[in-house]
Amino acid sequence: MSSALSPFHPIHLCQPDPGKSCSACCGLYNWKDHSRAALESILAMQTELLSVHLPEGTIDAYRAAREKKLKNTKLCHDIYNCEFIGFLNQDHTRVGCLAHPAVNNGRDFRDLCLYGHEICHNHFCPAYSCLSIIEQTSVVLSIDDWYLYGLTITDIDLVKDFFKHVENRIGDSIKEKHIRQPEAQRALKDFFMLKLHWPYKARQPRLGKYYFTQTEYAIARIEYHKRWGILPSIYDSILVSLESDFASVEELRTAERMIEEKILLFIHACGLV
Ligand code: SF4
Ligand code: SF4
Incomplete structure (x- = not known):
């Protein structure tokens, strides 16, 4: 979730390279059906809808349209599934935050989510502190797809x-x-x-x-x-x-x-x- 690098966290585990990324702490896997196909379908749907509704500022319409199209149920009710996760590139190899200013010409929409932009910006999950640099590097170097990467870097x-x-x-x-x-x-x-x-x-x-x-x-x-x-x-x-x-x-x-x-x-x- 974090979009910031810090001297204490030399590897950007959230977005390590153009071939993969993670959005686990944004609720990516918190669906009863969290198979690759099910998540791809949610991410593609959200990406498409957000590309219209975010620039137009029609968030209520986005939420209504998303609700209608969702064919999945939350795995844990008390864990937040952010509605702003999507694909960051055309090839759908990177998942991430579509409310981030980097993908919205500098406009930051992260306050529309439950956490707000400060928490989103500053959150570093336990992988940053519990995994050694060798362990982090091993996961980053060995996995080349977002689905397995997010499941592994958080395990x-x-x-x-x-x-x-x-x-x-x-x-x-x-x-x-x-x-x-x-x-x-x-x-x-x-x-x-x-x-x-x-x-x-x-x-x-x-x-x-x-x-x-x-x-x-x-x-x-x-x-x-x-x-x-x-x-x-x-x-x-x-x-x-x-x-x-x-x-x-x-x-x-x-x-x-x-x-x-x-x-x-x-x-x-x-x-x-
Ligand atoms: S779970 Fe960790 S690595 Fe994944 S997006 Fe969140 S902070 Fe980044
Ligand atoms: S708004 Fe926050 S919780 Fe939602 S996808 Fe972006 S970083 Fe994750």
Whole structure:
């Protein structure tokens, strides 16, 4: 959401490059159907309507038209879904704020949203402070599409845990020279893509480690002891972030092997074995 760079935040995670961007904290994924196709359709609809209604100042008409066209329901009622998110470029590779002065010849429409321009301008999500520069750079370099990028850069546990397991295995820290290698970036993307194709995704509404009721959200858990009398998986944080729900302990073990494989692939791609 932030449009400002700061000395404390050297990588602009919201808009890192022309190929992708994030709008997660503006409510981009807060829809029951938050598949790529569903979000593309909302973003395209809002972009088209805003291109007419913002310059004309017909916001009430925009809101009415948007409401009519929306075919989705909010995932968590108490989380704000900003109506000003859209595509920033013709190719639809970057999502972002269509109320921002940079896309409105200097006019700032962000006070029309719930937060107002000051909060929008100054907000830095936890990815800026919780992820190390190497972790931030790894996500930026390895992912080249807005949908997976927004899901991943905001999934602190998934990213941090992956690097924790890698570094524990090699007994050293991952350096920039490692993640600059195309093979390493491909291996990382391969891991992050588990978010899109994870075969053990829970059926109930989830977004990473969070599950949702009508108005609330909480952190999901895998009940290892209660269900199977076993200790938690060493990959628990990753499994929860991937929205896992296992029917059996065999499924859990297969999932662990899949994660292990991605970790080893990355270490190998970095030239560390
Ligand atoms: S969730 Fe973080 S990276 Fe994404 S737009 Fe918001 S502040 Fe930027
Ligand atoms: S107005 Fe604020 S909340 Fe809405 S899209 Fe822009 S930055 Fe996000």
